Amino acid sequence: MANPYAAAATFRASLRRFLRRSEDVSRSAGITPNQYVLLLQIAGADDGTRTVTQLVEQLQLTQSAVTELVQRAEQAGLLDRTPSQTDGRVYHLSLTEHGRKRLDAVHSALGPERAELRRLIDALDG
């Protein structure tokens, strides 16, 4: 009988390697791993902007953690904050040109890693 844990164990080991590689590539590009995922979520939006509330769900971080992450990314020149025209408490976040370049650098470098991880996940049967 096949080992019922083998597929999940392979998946987790692959996931850990992917996340480690993602960390290394982000730091080589001069941003933190969380900044990469933040920039990716904003750039991945249909209209290229996100609010802190949307990012809380996507990043699975607390409101205060996202707020701090956004502040540091803004200080690093990676993104702009534009107040909402309908609600002054809400800011729409979008990437600066510098942020877009950092995102592109990491995103391109991770292309083969994403493909490999997805291939492994597809191959799971348990």
Added chain:
Amino acid sequence: MANPYAAAATFRASLRRFLRRSEDVSRSAGITPNQYVLLLQIAGADDGTRTVTQLVEQLQLTQSAVTELVQRAEQAGLLDRTPSQTDGRVYHLSLTEHGRKRLDAVHSALGPERAELRRLIDALDG
């Protein structure tokens, strides 16, 4: 033209939700998220045992972090250490009955989450 970041953004958000859920389920079962992945890697081995050296690669942690993780898991009654018959410095790690039960509880509870993650990843096109 399709947003070139949308698929990767969805993929990352799905991974984060999966890892968060995995954390919650592990803690509900009375073990840490790292203990779950440790038990899974040992149980997923063909012969049901692993060494610290193997786990360093699978968990992507340092030798000292794995050593500490193993010590705490042993103290919690989750695994046994058996000295290698060929090299006294090496220990083979295997699950206790208690460890197997904790692993089963988390692994079963995460079944639908693994399936959902695969479904989401299958649906990605980029």
